[in-house]
Amino acid sequence: xxxxxxxxxxxxxxxxxxxxxxxxxxxxxxxxxxxxxxxxxxxxxxxxxxxxxxxxxxxxxxxxxxxxxxxxxxxxxxxxxxxxxxxxxxxxxxxxxxxxxxxxxxxx
Amino acid sequence: xxxxxxxxxxxxxxxxxxxxxxxxxxxxxxxxxxxxxxxxxxxxxxxxxxxxxxxxxxxxxxxxxxxxxxxxxxxxx
Numbered sequence: 001x002x003x004x005x006x007x008x009x010x011x012x013x014x015x016x017x018x019x020x021x022x023x024x025x026x027x028x029x030x031x032x033x034x035x036x037x038x039x040x041x042x043x044x045x046x047x048x049x050x051x052x053x054x055x056x057x058x059x060x061x062x063x064x065x066x067x068x069x070x071x072x073x074x075x076x077x078x079x080x081x082x083x084x085x086x087x088x089x090x091x092x093x094x095x096x097x098x099x100x101x102x103x104x105x106x107x108x
Numbered sequence: 109x110x111x112x113x114x115x116x117x118x119x120x121x122x123x124x125x126x127x128x129x130x131x132x133x134x135x136x137x138x139x140x141x142x143x144x145x146x147x148x149x150x151x152x153x154x155x156x157x158x159x160x161x162x163x164x165x166x167x168x169x170x171x172x173x174x175x176x177x178x179x180x181x182x183x184x185x
Contacts, residue, residue, distance in 0.1 A: 031140075032176070068156075069163050069170040085179050086155045 004061035012075040016105040017047035020062050021072040025049050032084040036072040039084070039091050046106040077103045110139040111166075111174045123165030124149050134178065142178040150183045 012018050017040070023029030025037045040047050052059035052071050063069055066080040074081040076099055081087070090096035117129045120143065127147035134140040143162070150158045158181040163170050170177070 032178075063171075067160070069166075069168075071171075080156065082156050082159065086159060089155065089180070 004057045005065060008058065008061055008065045011048070011050060012078045015048040016077060016103050017045055017100065018075045019047055019049045019072055020052055020058070020075075021049055022051070022053050024051055029053060030071070032070070033072045036074065036084040036087055039087050039096070040074075041108070043091070043097055043100055044108050045100050046108045076100065076105070111169065113138065113141065116141060116143065116166075116174070116177070119165040120145055120162060124161060128184075134176075140176040140178075141174075142180070144180045144182065146182040146184050148184060150181050155181065 019025075019036055019040060021028060021030075021033035021036060023033055025041070028034035028037055037049075050058060052062065059071070062071070062073060066073055068080065068083065070083050072084055074083075074087055081096075081099070082090070087096060090099070113131050113133065117131055120129045121127055124145070124147045127145055127149070129146075130144040132142040132144075134142050145162055147161075149161060153161070159179050162179050162181065166174050166177075
């Protein structure tokens with residue numbers, strides 16, 4: 001468990017934008033993950049994605065890490081931002097783009 | 109067994125007394141839901157905190173018995 005936490009901490013620490021999701025950006029395995037990918041793609045930003053279906057420890061560990069029960073989960077600059085509903089709300093309000101711009105994340 | 113719609117509403121109303129819950133069956137399969145929750149308790153809380161308050165109503169059913177719940181939180185004006 002401690003190892004999983006460290007692994008997650010380094011994933012979100014080493015990458016400006018990280019999406020924990022079910023499946024991959026090309027082949028999302030869940031409607032919510034698919035929506036999260038579409039939002040990030042629309043923002044035109046580069047991001048690291050982690051397929052939790054490939055790693056049971058991360059799949060459980062990420063929920064404890066953020067105290068958030070569902071996947072997908074978006075992290076920007078190491079901070080938990082939210083799931084796909086919050087991403088959509090922030091996207092529609094222009095806040096997500098602003099947060100991504102401020103993070104200095106590379107453009108896709 | 110997926111959670112029934114009325115049970116979802118009851119769980120949220122119990123966790124957040126006075127909340128208004130509008131539930132939509134997204135896929136017509138009693139398994140993919142959208143809840144729009146309006147509650148005084150959300151005032152002054154961040155989005156993440158507001159959503160956590162809704163998720164808390166379901167304990168460990170979230171992501172299991174309750175497979176898919178889209179959440180929108182609203183502070184009453």
